[in-house]
Amino acid sequence: xxxxxxxxxxxxxxxxxxxxxxxxxxxxxxxxxxxxxxxxxxxxxxxxxxxxxxxxxxxxxxxxxxxxxxxxxxxxxxxxxxxxxxxxxxxxxxxxxxxxxxxxxxxxxxxxxxxxxxxxxxxxxxxxxxxxxxxxx
Numbered sequence: 224x225x226x227x228x229x230x231x232x233x234x235x236x237x238x239x240x241x242x243x244x245x246x247x248x249x250x251x252x253x254x255x256x257x258x259x260x261x262x263x264x265x266x267x268x269x270x271x272x273x274x275x276x277x278x279x280x281x282x283x284x285x286x287x288x289x290x291x292x293x294x295x296x297x298x299x300x301x302x303x304x305x306x307x308x309x310x311x312x313x314x315x316x317x318x319x320x321x322x323x324x325x326x327x328x329x330x331x332x333x334x335x336x337x338x339x340x341x342x343x344x345x346x347x348x349x350x351x352x353x354x355x356x357x358x359x360x
């Protein structure tokens with residue numbers, strides 16, 4: 224059932240894309256350019272053509288299949304059919320082979336944490352200048 228709805232959902236999505244692309248534009252942009260048809264943009268809609276009605280029907284079907292697929296998905300997740308069964312199977316295998324009885328490994332003693340020492344800055348002494356002896360003539 225879910226496979227059928229998924230295929231129908233994909234077909235509706237593709238057909239909705241094609242129907243929307245086939246529809247002509249509204250007034251060709253003349254209302255934006257200041258044409259005389261500017262007042263018709265806010266007026267009542269004329270009778271819907273075939274493509275407009277087809278878009279409505281296909282969009283409604285697309286929404287219905289989306290909601291149905293979401294319902295199927297949430298039902299499967301709530302029942303936990305896949306994940307819980309896989310975990311249970313792994314636990315059953317481990318019980319038979321003795322993987323649960325592995326002795327824990329003792330952790331090594333961690334090295335003591337020594338805070339870094341700030342660098343010692345010694346004030347530099349000004350250079351000592353020794354006077355040169357005067358030259359002998």
